[in-house]
Amino acid sequence: MSPFTVTRTLPADATAAALRSDVLHGLTRDPKQLPPKWFYDAHGSELFEDITRLPEYYPTRAEREILTHRAGDIAQATGARTLVELGSGSSEKTRYLLEALAGLTAYVPVDVSESALTQAGESLLAEHPELTVHALVADFQSGLTLPETPGPRLIAFLGGTIGNLLPDERAVFLSAVSSLMTPGDFLLLGTDLVKDERTLVAAYDDSAGVTAAFNKNVLTVMNRELEADFDPDAFDHVALWDAENEWIEMRLRARTAMTAKVRALDLAVSFAEGEELRTEVSAKFREYRVRAELGAAGLELRRWWTDEEGRFALSLASTADGR
Template identity: 75%
Template sequence: MSPFLITRTLPEETTDAALRADVRRGLTRTPKTLPPKWFYDAHGSDLFEKITELPEYYPARAERELLIASSADIAAVTGARTLIELGSGSSEKTRHLLDALADLDTYVPVDVSESALTRAGHALVEQRPGLNVHALIADFTTGLALPGTPGPRLLAFLGSTIGNLLPRERATLLSSIRSLLSPGDALLLGTDLVKDEPSLIAAYDDAAGVTAAFNKNVLSVLNRELGADFDLDAFEHVVRWDAENEWIEMRLRSRTDQTVKIPALGLAVDFAAGEELRTEVSAKFRQQVVRRELALWGLELTHWWSAGQLCGLALAQPSAAPWPTQGR
């Protein structure tokens, strides 16, 4: 194969249709919600990069350090010749794995952003002449077809992104992942761990207000893409810890009674003063919960690396036991 290939499995019009569907569904229900994926236009991505550098935001820093410490072990255990990364972005998270996997033949980054995949792919083949890169423009949450590549394969889902999915969505994704794995393949899953509430709140409500700007950016996306007239100053950033579900929620709270018009959808959305719009859930995990959820979908937790109570890396392989087909 060519050192760098890129395949689009996500039609170009899909993004606009998905945005319209998510906004219509989320803003006409009670309580109102929006999926966190719409944070990430170019400005939102820049803001998130700034968040990862904040002293309060431990997840990215802790996972990077854990990957550096455990990559050699992961490589030894898996012997992977293909590395597949879901939500690869700039591929920065996996560079330590790429360095450690001595027998690696092919890297398959999967992302919805063609520009991010192209930039990262060209850089990687230049830095690693012997590596084949086959990028996929795809939405892995709606199913995924992988190219034929040599095994064993290691599928990595890092950045604690699994926590942004609600339990039913996690079940669907884990079932889909299990259907992609053959005997000898493995899943490497990055998780943020349950810890004290003040540390969790601070990570999503930094003193500099960068996360607040990131949260409000979703309204800017709706203004630009759908002609909406959200006044960003009319909403305030709110963070809650849900102890029962063990997840952080980011919300936007309306400061006044107001009506927002969204011409592209023919919608007028009323907000009462104090009404909150949920924009993100970020679940935190315990090792036993990760083990149980993986097992439900035919994946056996075989290795676990953790940085205290900051974050964990779970390595799971297909189990021999029968597994359910719901969510396929």
């Protein structure tokens, strides 16, 4: 078998169809909202990489700190022979795990972007020629099926991305992951933690305006892909802390009353002055809440690590009957 294979489980037009559906339903509801995955075209991905280097944006640095110091502990606790990474992207942080997992034979990156998977897979194989890479072009929220690979398996979902899912969506996602696991398998989960409001808001509303450009990029995506005519300059970037739900919301606020047309959907979208479009929810967590949500999905929290300042956590969980 080739050491690098790419399997597409998404139809060729799945991304375009999902965008059309999300925009149609999200912009005709009250209040208006869109899922954050539509930030990430090529330009949006570049902007997000810029965000991770901003002084205000701590999650990437904090998670990297944990991986740097705890990758050996993760390897010892799991003995993984297969690493599955959900939403792998560039697989940059994966390298800490690959270096530590001495018995690893297979890597299964999962992402909706085939180009990102190919680029990352070829790069990793150059560094780790002993690995077999089974790349999956798939949506980890939609009926994921994993290839046959040696166990035990470590399923990694890093970056705090689980916080972009609403509570009901998290429950469905964690149950789906749990159903993929057998005794001996582990889930490594990255979660951003609750902290003071000032630090949280600053991470999503940086002084250089990079996050604002990232937020407005969803309008550019709709303009290009759906023949829309949104004016990004007609909206303000807003980041708010919702203390009750313990999450950050990113929104776009209309500066004036306007109507935008989405020609590909034959849709006219009206905004009142000051009306907001929610573009992202980013939940923040506490240890007891992570434990409870894992438990509801049939998983048991085994290990919990934070960075030195306690800003971010990596948790290791297995099935309740696992070891």
